[in-house]
Amino acid sequence: MKQRYAVVVLFALIIASSMVSLTSYKTTENLVTEDVNQALAKALDEQQSDVISADTIQVFNSHLQIEGLRGNAVLAVDTKKGFRPRPQVSTATILSLSDQRPSMILWSMVLLWSLFCLYQHRRLSALGFYGGLALQDGRFVNAKGCEVKLTPMQLQLMEMLWQSPTHQLSKADICDALWPKKPDASETLYTLIRRLKPIIEEHSDLKIESDRGKSYGLTIR
Incomplete structure (x- = not known):
């Protein structure tokens, strides 16, 4: 295989890995957003108040459908909307909840292909090759x-x-x-x-x- 084709394949794998990882993250982020919003709505409806208390947080967590969010989602005060409570979830939590297995497989292929390209380059250089x-x-x-x-x-x-x-x-x-x-x-x-x-x-x-x-x-x- 010509060197430029090997590089093209490498970059294609990197782009594919990144896109798969990002797609999985965005999908999970949307699911998380829906879950925390519905949990907050139910919590506020039950206590009939916008004031955050220990009970609000406990009820909020009990209504979360995604188990991995319980204890990881927090409530903050949004001052732009009249001190209304707003759920927050860290990037690390969303990433941990997303399915990154396909992406990891692709990143493993990136690593293996990089090692193969390096091996080929060194082998050809040792044999006196220049530009193929x-x-x-x-x-x-x-x-x-x-x-x-x-x-x-x-x-x-x-x-x-x-x-x-x-x-x-x-x-x-x-x-x-x-x-x-x-x-x-x-x-x-x-x-x-x-x-x-x-x-x-x-x-x-x-x-x-x-x-x-x-x-x-x-x-x-």
């Missing part, structure tokens, strides 16, 4: 070990770029090495690069970039 390609025994192979078919001239150009410390060479150096007897090989080089680009991009995460036609180099997409 490696030069082995005078031929280029992709991450699957399959040879990338190149013409002799394409192979020679790729070897030159590959063996350069910066993976970049000037146009003049390339032309002098490939066509030493040709006065102006600009068009020939342009044609060679144009035909080589799609092959490299198809089999790796590399691309050949030009610096205003003055130099060419291999970079990771």
Whole structure:
């Protein structure tokens, strides 16, 4: 698998995990809100007063239908509504009541996939891979070990770029090495690069970039 696809899968798993967790939390939050509101309404109706007392809290808790809320939901005074009591439930309580098992499964997949990506990166680096390609025994192979078919001239150009410390060479150096007897090989080089680009991009995460036609180099997409 190409490196960029592995990263895409990783981010997709992270987004999916976050969305599942958030959806579960929001669903539970709505259920909690409905439960505490109905419990408060019944408590106030029974005592026929808006004043919060120890009895109010006890009756309020007795009317809560979600067992996990009993003792965790509190009553506060809302001064914006004439000192009326208002139920409050902490984020931690709602989170503990929500079903986070699907999310945890997805987060476990995120962790495993991250470890797999790290292992692949280190393995390929150890084998001399750069951007999903490696030069082995005078031929280029992709991450699957399959040879990338190149013409002799394409192979020679790729070897030159590959063996350069910066993976970049000037146009003049390339032309002098490939066509030493040709006065102006600009068009020939342009044609060679144009035909080589799609092959490299198809089999790796590399691309050949030009610096205003003055130099060419291999970079990771």
